Amino acid sequence: MNTTPAPAFLSCDAGGTRIKLGVVRSGRLLARAEIPAQAGDGLGPALDRLIRAARRCCREAGIDLREVQGFGLAFPGIIEPGTERILSTPAGKFDDAPRLGLPGSLADRLSLPVRLCNDANAALAGEWAFGAARGTRSAVMMTLGTGIGTSAIIDGVPLRGQHGQAGCLGGHWTAQVGGATCPCGNVGCAETLASTWALPRHARAAEGFNTSALAHTRVLDYAAVFHAASQGDRLARQLRDHAVAVWASTLVSLIHAYDPECVVLGGGIMRSRAFVLPRIRRHVAQHAWTPWGRPKVRAARLGDDAALLGMASLFPTAA
């Protein structure tokens, strides 16, 4: 009988506020940890804390760091295909990352193979290998969180493009000609209309803000908007309905661009899936041009863990 354990991997998901970390074996998280991102200070200062947390995580999982077969880092930026160098970071977050010599410098420090991947692409890799898109040949994912992350797998091949930009910039497709300038440089991006980072500006500029429950909420995010809307708050309902319309329209564009059989919706906003999912499904059924039938519209199954599990799936020995 073969008693060799399946290979284990360290995975890391560098979000703007939290860096998540996990030990993954056979598509399961054996242990996990989180550290504050302090993204404004850069990625360099976070790497020491990250490596310490990785060691703790391994101890908790009962795995020696020497047994780990690879370290995967999901990063919120544009990653060069092939070299997996970080080409670009979100404005004001991990600004130093392109100058840190990743992934080679981290591989040297850890004495491990290191893979880097855009975080939205990592999330779809996870859902495709283990979650809502499992068993499909072509899938797209839209992650609704601080921004809008997108990713596509076409005929079983992750879409990357010549410079790593294909598929992952759906949140920066123009959704409003002449709209607000986005930190990415474009005007009227979907993210400028309906993302957690853009929400406070829209809410505070809206008529009726001072008399809305949102004026008194501590954290002005979509959880607050969905809650206030469910209580009948007029402004919250307007913001909620507009956001759902933007997300649904963006999803139709993704379907038109990438021809998936399955679309997966993830991110923190999907905690309100009972409201969001049926409306997006209805919009897609009415407006997507798919003469072959209807793409399946599914909620993500892996939640916060999608990118962690996805990074581990990228190592050839993970199969």
Ligand SMILES: [Zn+2]
């Ligand atoms: Zn943009």
